[in-house]
Amino acid sequence: MDMADSRTTSQEASTAGEDKLVALRATLAQAGKSALYADSFRNLRLDSLEDFRKIPLTTRAELQSAGIDGTRAAPIEEICHYGVSSGTTGAANSTWLTAEDLEKNARAMRERHPEIFSPGKIILNRFPFMAAPAHLIQLVAQQGGGVSIPAGNINWDVPFPKALDLAIATGASVFAGLPLEPLVLAQIARSRGLDPVADVKLDTFFLGGAPLPPVLQRRIERDWGARVIELYGSTETMLLGTACSERSLHIETDLVFCEILGVDSDEPVDIGEEGRFIVTTLGLQGSPLVRLDTGDLVRRLAPCACGDPRQTIIVLGRGVDVCEIEGKRLHSYELIEAAASAADVVDSSVFFTVILPDRLIVRIETDRPGRSGQDSSDALRAQLGDIRVEIELVPVNSILDVEHLSRSPTVYKPVMISDWRRPGRHLISISQSMMEWPSLSGREALRWALRSLRSSLRSRKLARELRRSTR
Numbered sequence: 001m002d003m004a005d006s007r008t009t010s011q012e013a014s015t016a017g018e019d020k021l022v023a024l025r026a027t028l029a030q031a032g033k034s035a036l037y038a039d040s041f042r043n044l045r046l047d048s049l050e051d052f053r054k055i056p057l058t059t060r061a062e063l064q065s066a067g068i069d070g071t072r073a074a075p076i077e078e079i080c081h082y083g084v085s086s087g088t089t090g091a092a093n094s095t096w097l098t099a100e101d102l103e104k105n106a107r108a109m110r111e112r113h114p115e116i117f118s119p120g121k122i123i124l125n126r127f128p129f130m131a132a133p134a135h136l137i138q139l140v141a142q143q144g145g146g147v148s149i150p151a152g153n154i155n156w157d158v159p160f161p162k163a164l165d166l167a168i169a170t171g172a173s174v175f176a177g178l179p180l181e182p183l184v185l186a187q188i189a190r191s192r193g194l195d196p197v198a199d200v201k202l203d204t205f206f207l208g209g210a211p212l213p214p215v216l217q218r219r220i221e222r223d224w225g226a227r228v229i230e231l232y233g234s235t236e237t238m239l240l241g242t243a244c245s246e247r248s249l250h251i252e253t254d255l256v257f258c259e260i261l262g263v264d265s266d267e268p269v270d271i272g273e274e275g276r277f278i279v280t281t282l283g284l285q286g287s288p289l290v291r292l293d294t295g296d297l298v299r300r301l302a303p304c305a306c307g308d309p310r311q312t313i314i315v316l317g318r319g320v321d322v323c324e325i326e327g328k329r330l331h332s333y334e335l336i337e338a339a340a341s342a343a344d345v346v347d348s349s350v351f352f353t354v355i356l357p358d359r360l361i362v363r364i365e366t367d368r369p370g371r372s373g374q375d376s377s378d379a380l381r382a383q384l385g386d387i388r389v390e391i392e393l394v395p396v397n398s399i400l401d402v403e404h405l406s407r408s409p410t411v412y413k414p415v416m417i418s419d420w421r422r423p424g425r426h427l428i429s430i431s432q433s434m435m436e437w438p439s440l441s442g443r444e445a446l447r448w449a450l451r452s453l454r455s456s457l458r459s460r461k462l463a464r465e466l467r468r469s470t471r
């Protein structure tokens with residue numbers, strides 16, 4: 001690099017730094033209007049990023065104790081959306097958003113992925129209605145990014161089988177939702193004798209809300225003949241990032257300023273290291289947040305090969321979910337990665353992990369239950385090292401009972417009048433009008449009873465073991 005080049009580069013860097021400072025000052029000014037930050041930012045001067053890094057972190061506990069209105073920095077008349085996330089402790093964090101806040105996030109999502117969000121593309125929007133991405137996907141469609149089917153997966157009126165019906169009937173090509181769902185829908189499709197690759201048009205899965213290691217992404221891609229794109233965000237911070245063609249999760253640096261600080265220190269971590277993910281929102285008017293400790297642990301990655309210079313990370317899971325097994329710290333990401341690899345070698349994508357004091361049990365559904373599970377054991381150890389593991393290969397429908405899912409109740413609009421003179425359902429109560437449970441044949445009832453008996457015997461046996469070992 002010659003002198004002129006290096007001058008330009010440092011000039012660019014300082015301009016970028018100056019832009020960041022301007023954006024951060026705007027966030028501080030807006031955040032100062034909320035009850036949560038009013039006192040802390042009254043006399044704050046921000047001359048450099050070093051000044052910014054001296055501002056104390058905001059914890060989730062502080063968000064919760066700030067109360068329902070604590071983070072709101074805009075007058076209620078300018079707010080159009082209230083979001084709430086319940087933490088693992090059951091306490092809730094409140095977020096207030098303006099129409100512009102939502103639109104900005106949706107625009108960022110659409111502009112980042114023009115090939116999947118474009119006019120005419122049909123998107124099966126399975127994100128739960130309470131979760132922010134559900135609303136961003138709706139907005140993406142309204143901004144010209146396709147046609148959204150609001151089929152949130154926690155609505156009783158769209159159980160899994162109906163979601164598959166909708167995808168097939170509409171010819172949807174994009175699926176947006178939680179990572180587990182494509183695995184469930186693939187099982188349902190197969191149980192109906194359908195081939196998810198040939199018989200269902202879905203070709204892109206836009207997934208977020210749980211760890212999504214590459215082995216699981218590849219599995220979903222093979223199951224569906226589709227591409228997986230990871231999405232990362234939270235109710236409090238909104239969109240944090242999406243993955244590129246190299247499967248790297250890039251931070252949306254126009255929407256947030258992120259820091260990755262040591263697990264036990266307040267120093268930024270190096271490339272390859274794990275740290276706490278600290279987020280400051282940029283341009284959010286409703287509930288701006290300054291140096292929020294998200295509670296997530298991430299690994300900082302080297303610049304991505306795709307050429308996009310924005311920071312890339314691996315989301316390892318929540319700090320509170322880290323578990324220690326035989327002196328080894330394991331994140332949710334690593335446990336799911338290992339279990340998915342173990343399942344993959346026996347050509348399965350349905351698995352469940354049980355952590356016991358003396359070992360890890362990974363239960364895997366397989367249609368060839370006669371196998372030993374040695375290959376799965378080896379795959380698990382290759383990921384987790386030499387810890388005690390037990391692989392349990394179980395018959396199909398033992399972990400994910402597709403038949404049960406397909407027989408979920410039929411849900412109706414509640415009614416208050418039922419005319420028994422007319423054909424159709426003869427009701428005597430509102431609750432009866434809302435739901436109708438399937439009636440089972442004797443054989444179905446027996447099969448389900450046996451399956452649930454097997455599960456409960458297995459879990460009782462493990463519970464007895466647990467009592468003995470902790471005595």
Ligand SMILES: [Zn+2]
Nearest residue numbers: 244248304306
């Ligand atoms: Zn990339």
